[in-house]
Amino acid sequence: MKQWNCADTVLLAAFFVFLIALRIHLMMPQEIVAGAFLFCAEAALVGGIADWFAVTALFRRPLGFPYHTAILPRRRDSFIRASVTMVQKEFFSRRKIFRHLEQFHLMPLLIDWLSEGMTRARISQNLYHYAKSFLLRKDSEEKVRVVAGKIRSNLSSIEPEDFFAQCGQWLKESGRDKAFLAHLAAYLGRRAARPETAKAFEAMLESYGKEKTKGALASFLAGLASAMDLVNYAEAAALMQKQLLAVLAALGERDSPLQQEMLALFYEKAVVLNGNPEFHGFIHEMRDNLVAELPLEETIGRAWKKMQEHFAADAARKVDAVEEHMPVLRSRLAEIIEEEYTRGLHLLQEDEGLRRTVGHFLYNLIARSALHAQSLVGVVVENVLSRLTDEQLNRLVYDKVKPDLLWIRMNGSIVGASIGLVLFVVLHLFGRL
Structure with a gap:
C-alpha cells in the first residue's frame, strides 16, 4: 500500500490538471470552456481524494484522522471470527464435504492401491514386524493365559474317536504303521534274544509242569520222564525263544504276510474298540482329566519368557532373531502373510457385499474425519490470523483485493470529473434562464 501505483498516478495527474485548469481560468475568467475545465478538474480532484481517503481508512488512519478510520485493525477480532465462520460454513460445510466425497469412487482407488507391489511389500513387512513385536511386549502373563486357554479349548473340543480314526488313517496312508511295527518288532527281538528271556521261558515251563503233575500218578510219570531225560525244560525254552525271534523277525519285515495280517487285525479291533461305549466314556474322562x-x-x-529374553537380546544387537535363528519360520511366516494378503485382496475384488461394507465404512470414516477437520480448520485459521500484526493483516487483505481498490480510487476521479461536467452544464443553463 505504500508503493506507488496507478491510482496514485491518476490522483497526482488530477492535481496537476486542476492547477493547469486554475491557471487557465485565472488567465481567461470569462471563457466558458476555461470555467468548465476548472469545474471538472476540481470535481475529479475532490472525487479522487475522497476515494483515497475512504480506501485508506479501511487499513489505517489517513492524515492521522481518528474517527472511523483503521477499520480492519480496530475490527480485527470480528474479521477473524467472520473469516473462521466463512471457512467452516462455506468452504468446509457439511453439504459441500459430502457432495465432494460422493464424487470419489473409493473402492477402485483402494483396490488399485492395495494391488501395487510397493504397497503389498510394505503392508506385508509391517504385518511381519507386528507379529514379531507381539512376542516382545511385556504383558506376557495375559498372552500366556490366552494361549493356554485356546489350547485347552481346542483339546477339550477334540473327539477321541475322530482323533483315533484320523491317526489310524494317517498311519496307514503314510506307511508309518509299518515302520512303527518294524521298530517295535526290532525292540522286542533285542529283548527276546537276551538270556533272561530263555530263563523266563524255562521257569514258566517248570511252573506249568508242576501245576499239571500234582497227582501221585502224574508225579511218578513226571519223575520217570525227567529221569529218562524225556522232558528238558532248558531245550524247550531255547526252542520257544528261537521261535519267538523268528516270529518277530517276520513281523518286522516290511509287507510280510505276518505284518499285513497283524496290521489288518489291529485296524479291525481298533474300529470295534472305538465304537465301544465303555471305551468312549473312558477316553472322554481321560481326555478331560488330562x-x-x-x-x-x-x-x-x-518358554515365552525365554523367547522374550532371547529376542530382546537380539533386538539390542539390531538382529532379526526370527530370520537369524529360525529362517524356515521366517520364510513360512512371510508365505502365510503373502497368501492371506492375496486371498483378502481377491475377496475384496469379488465379494460385492464386502465391497459395499468396506466402502460404506471408508465413506463414513472420511466424512467424519472431514467434519472433525471442519472445527480444526477453524482453529488453525483463527490461530494464524491472530498471530498476524496489524500491518501483516492489512497487507493480507489488501493484496487479495488490490486491483479493485485501485479502480475504486481511479473511478473516483473519473466519476468526479463526469459529474462536475454535468453540474457545470446544468448550472450554466440555469444561469442563462
Missing part, C-alpha cells in the same frame, strides 16, 4: 491337569500356563510361561 486337559485339566496339564501345566500349560507354567510351561508356556517359561
